[in-house]
Amino acid sequence: MSQIIRIGMDTSKYIFQLHGVDASEQVVLRKRLSRKAMLEFFAKLPPTVLVIEACGAAHHLARELGRLGHAVKLIAPQLVKPYVSRNKNDGR
Structure with missing residues (x-):
């Protein structure tokens, strides 16, 4: 598997959808x-950059993932739109 340089995370109450890319921006x-399972997954993953849409729970999640050595970037909800494909608002 190629080295993951960045992971985008779609958060919800119970399920997290992850989308990781390598240096050539290939999925x-x-x-x-x-x-x-998400916290266990990131505990085993080498430090990488995580991008999460800012919301109430995202700040807590960012602190937890930061403790595991990952660099977490929160982006404002209005800046997420360019990353949404097929007008879907969930990870399905």
Whole structure:
């Protein structure tokens, strides 16, 4: 598997959708995880950049993932629109 340099995370109450790319911006990771499985997944992953839409729970999540060594970037909700494909608002 290519080295993941950046992961975008779509958050919800119970399920997290991950989308990871390598240095050439090719998709190398698409994963749907529960909250518990997500923290276990990131504990095993080498430090990388995570991008999360800012919301109430995102700040807590950013602190938890930061403790695992990852660099977390929160982006404003109005700046997320360019990254949405097919007008879907969830990870399905």
